[in-house]
Amino acid sequence: MTTISLDFSQQPARSATADGLVIGVTEGPDGPLPAPGSQDADAALDGTLAATLAALGATGKREEVTRIATAGRLAAPLIVAVGLGPGEEDLETLRRAAGAAVRSLAAGHAASIAISLPCRDEAETEAVALGALLGGYRFDRYRSSANGANLSLTVLTSAPGAEAAVRRAQVLAAAITLVRDLVNTSPSHLYPEVFATQAAEVARAVGIEVEVLDDSALASGGYGGITGVGQGSVHPPRLVRLSYRHPDAAKTVVFAGKGITFDSGGLSLKPPKAMEAMKSDMGGAAAVLAALQAIAALRLPVNVVGYLPLAENMPGGGAQRPSDVITIFGGKTVEVLNTDAEGRLVLADALARSEQDSPDLLVDVATLTGAQVIALGPRISGVMANDDKVLAGVVDAARRGGEQAWPMPLPDELRKGLDSAVADIANVAGERVAGMLIAGLFLREFVPDGVRWAHVDIAGPAFHEGEPYGYTAKGGTGAATRMLVQIAADVADGRL
């Protein structure tokens, strides 16, 4: 397994001993311009950087990578100049630039990388450190020839607060890496029991409380959603409850994450192509687990409970049937017309159960609908809520945490589409319109009375199927992890 370490140093770029030195290039009006952080390297090269970059055809456009041999003039043999685009760099540009540069160097088997991108304050330093750590991510559990190389990163910065910035980046990168690893793991190796055991290990490592309900406890406890979805699999379901408490906390936030370790659709079987990415259907649960890990490491002054309803949705002989009626925790009944709309069933149990925690804010995260991807594409999460301030606050927390999310409505007139002929509610509507919103309307029915609630659909963002970009590799992305940590921080300081 590749391990990545990161530290910071105030040493000048020219004397940084590393396999590669990363600098930034901006897109100037008359050609590429070395960015802040590259002055010392440029001086060691007698001010030739801009001309060399131009001669090599560099433009400075975002994530463009240009390599320059230093021929003994710097301690590092290679400069990797990464594009920052025109003008003022925002934090995401810095994260992506650091990620792209580290990704390109790590692919060439560099073992040590010094990074001298713009790090003028704490926020920029954190962005560069986080992008670098995430850009170095590799999942090689299943490679028979894993190279096992360790990657050592050094951020060159003299910004005030660099130490805290690097520490935060390490905590967030560890959390996102945990999510990526869980999502990327073969579903034959990550079923509910295994996931629950891993969650318990994380809880023990960071010193938070954990409780695991097994399949018989779920059945006797009235968790009809998790039980129904899990009953078609040879791997029985679990419900994990994590609890982080801070002595100065005034508020409690509850997170619930959809944890379908594989979604075949059940008897409403998916076509083969649609199943290929369905090991990622536990991305919400993984993000909740990882957010709790990070929140505990950062010691945020807020109480946080995390629910991971875990099940494998399979069409075995015991599987639930379209038209089965199940009873969700708390007593509401659901007619299951489509067994592929299973995420809302396991989440309904978790949302209803959260009443026992008296949440000041309840947020669920789920790879819930293909309709989210149709509406917002693969990178932007959809947010729905039962309160306009919560809706705006969650979207804003996502942005400040460095993620993309967009507010979506919960139109009351669509609720009647979920009316059932035999039960309190059906799990799908007859019409195919607004699938993401219908799912949100279904979940809203199970939110405890008076509780402020938001639902985040990460069906697209949880799993990256295209070519790698910035700090995002193919596969699990870690989506929603930073958003959840930011939400907890915002509840802690009364902003949300």
Ligand code: BES
């Ligand atoms: N896990 C899927 C949603 C999904 C689709 C996640 C694509 C990631 C990428 C979910 O359980 C599902 O199958 N939803 C159905 C709901 C429908 C039956 C109402 C869907 O979106 O098609």
Ligand code: ZN
């Ligand atoms: Zn499904």
Ligand code: ZN
């Ligand atoms: Zn699903």
